[in-house]
Amino acid sequence: MILPIVRTALLALRRDRAAFALSFVLPIAFFSIFAAIFGSHRDTVPSIKVIVVDRDQSAASRQLVSALEREGSLKVYTHSAPKTNEPPPADYTAATAEEEVKSGNVSVALIIPHGFGDHPISFRPQSDSSDSSQPVPAIELLNDASDTIAPQMVAGLLQKTAMTAMPSVMAEEGMKLSGENLGGFTPDQQKRINDMLAKIRQHQNDPAAAQNAPSGFSGGIIAVKNRAVVGENKNNPMVSFYAAGIGVMFLLFTASGAAGALLDEAESGALDRVLSSRVTMTSLLAGKLVYNTLLAFTQLTVMFLWAWAVFKLDLFTPWHVAGFLVMGLSSALAVASFGLLLASICRTRAQLGALSTLVILMMSSIGGSMFPRFLMSESMQKAGLFTINAWAIDGFTKVFWRDLPVSELWPQVGVLLGIAIALFLIARRIARRWEYA
């Protein structure tokens, strides 16, 4: 009796060809997305955008900047992109670089201080007593605390760029060469060189030396001081990101499920009856849109309240509440329109289930709901801009992470409202199939 049951189930599946096809498309699509994000050999490591401000303008600092520019893993900017018919833009300053990090345009900024060229390494020989009381000029690494990867990568690459081999070996070899070429050192000179090399080795081999470095300083040849310019005082750096990311993903599922009521009503005949009354298709869809928007917004509100109560999300400040309202409503409206579009495309609930799973998980993975977009390659980051998730998450991040005012949300709000209007109009056009026979 098992075979007839299998046969019946297969027949039913075959009758809904779209759902049948999607059941095969879904795993392939997901495999492809994840392979594209994590598996591509050509584009695995994303280039990190770094602003470099060379305040020193010494030969050493220029050399360092050039070396950083040659690093394939970094995208180094010393000034903003030039615009046509306008004078070339001025180089970034420490202040403008910090603003760029704060606004999320770059992951990291490096500020090379005055005097760096005089003492490029992070430690100096004891004999250099004249300067021993002066702090070593450290490169300042400005970062966003939500991105824990980029600063570490940049710091590492900075050291690598400055000196790719062990410094003591390099110094010793350099001294030997110097001695040979100069015809040898005097005993006094040789003693001082040996003392200095001993200091370098001691520094190299003593982990405590690095640990005892002042807070914010990273151990290495070049002194680097990390400073988080965004999120340094946040209770829980990633909560707002995940509240937005996961929230929007489930909003999309909720919206498509709620919009699926249209299919139920069409199937039961209730839709026909409604449309035979004074209700037009436009007003019906508008009603559904309002309902689905309110539903999605309520869901988002509950999620953020939970994040506030349990994970200490800083929700109740005037700017945050205002930003949440603006971003919440914009996101909810966009996902509600998206749900209506999916429902209008599909013929059956099974089709809607398969299609919405496919599209929503695709959008969520590319759009940053599952993992931050800054971890993705540049091409995937650009692809993410075609998703509701990315714009919603960017907006919520601006509010809760970067503490930007509501006026700064216009790009995200504009895009989300544009998406909402466009998807609603498309859904309305497709819904003509229900209007008349």
Added chain:
Amino acid sequence: MSSPVAAIPSLPPSSPPPLPLHVDALVKRFGQITAVDGITFELRAGECLGLLGPNGAGKSTLIRAIVGRVIPDAGRAEVFGSPAASSAARALLGWVPQELALYPRLSASENLQAFGRYYGLSGKRLEHAVLWCLRWAALEDRAGELVRNLSGGMKRRLNMAAGLIHQPKLVLMDEPTVGVDPQSRNRIFEMIETLRDQGATIIYTTHYMEEAERLCDRVAIVDHGRIIALDTNEALVRGAFGSSSQVLARFDGAPETLAAWVAERKGRLVGTTAEFTIDHPTQIAGLLESASAAGLELVDVSLRRPNLESVFLHLTGRELRD
């Protein structure tokens, strides 16, 4: 020169009130299939017109065209003088679809309220309309029950009530008794009769001859998208059969022999029953003698006045439930 004097316009003769429904040469095709094939008819105020025909005859498509849910390929339908699908027509029409077009997760009264609001009712008007509908459908004691928990008959009655929530002047009922037990069907008949007694104008589609006979003033017999006869029940029977009666007889015997004998006597074989039209009951004896002579053994015999089923069979050569 005398100044011109404006002529007093003559008053137009008072025009009769528009008919509840006027359908003119309506055609609707779905691909290669012509579901409605040039149907024309009128409905008078206070009349109950039955659309009688087998499944797939085009009744529902015709109704949906009148309601405005189907755009005809040709012809037109007017409701109280307004084109079908216009706002004015929608307000005057009440449609009871064949499907249970209800919200299963809402209660009976919530469903009525929802559809009432869709027709623009609110406040006391809506409240009264809901109460009237619940009373009419005998669902007052189940008003708060979720639709999915109601019995099949109750759902059918609520489905009808939802079509009347805005108190329309013309009611279109599309096979409202589909799938209900005889007891519930009787309850539905009583509801429709109440409505008729209150002067409602009704179109009632069915493929049950008994329903058309009981409820309808006139009956339109629909087949293959056309109205093949339209008149009162009696006039249809008289037109098809005059004063004739029908003899229905069942015999034991070889099927070939039975078929040959029925053909010879110009009768009709429906299953295993031989059917003959006779002008006088005395002709029965002659028929039975002839059957006996042909080697057929009589099982039972009955005499009946022709009905709408007979008319349909007579006109189309098929039974209503084919």
